[in-house]
Amino acid sequence: MKSATIQLETLTCPSCSQKIEGAIKGLEGVDHGTTQVLFNSSKVKLDFDEEIISIEDIENVINRVGYDIIKSKVK
Numbered sequence: 001m002k003s004a005t006i007q008l009e010t011l012t013c014p015s016c017s018q019k020i021e022g023a024i025k026g027l028e029g030v031d032h033g034t035t036q037v038l039f040n041s042s043k044v045k046l047d048f049d050e051e052i053i054s055i056e057d058i059e060n061v062i063n064r065v066g067y068d069i070i071k072s073k074v075k
Contacts, residue, residue, distance in 0.1 A: 001031065003075045004055055006044040009068040014039050016067070023065045029053030 011017060017037040024044065025032050029052030036045045048058065059069050 001047045002050050002055075003034075003047050004045070004058065004072060006046075006059065006062065006072045007070040008042045008044065008062070009070060011037075011039050011042045011067075019065055020044060020062055020067060023061050024058065027053055027058065027061060030058065 008020075017039045021035060021037045024030055024035055024037075024046060027048075029049045031047040031049075034045070034047040037043075038045065044062070046058070048055070055072055055074050059072060062069060
């Protein structure tokens with residue numbers, strides 16, 4: 001498992017967080033128990049299995065629901 005922190009453009013409302021979280025939790029390979037969308041810091045933190053899904057795939061889903069990514073860090 002890898003851990004990722006994804007910095008987003010500033011989120012404007014708490015429902016934005018829920019929209020992003022819903023999109024990510026629908027992905028296979030993401031550990032749903034670790035997925036957090038932090039409204040105040042506009043960050044997404046999650047663990048994922050890179051044999052099933054890549055960080056690029058996760059970023060694409062976030063982009064598709066309408067949010068821009070500033071940078072991602074994977075450990």
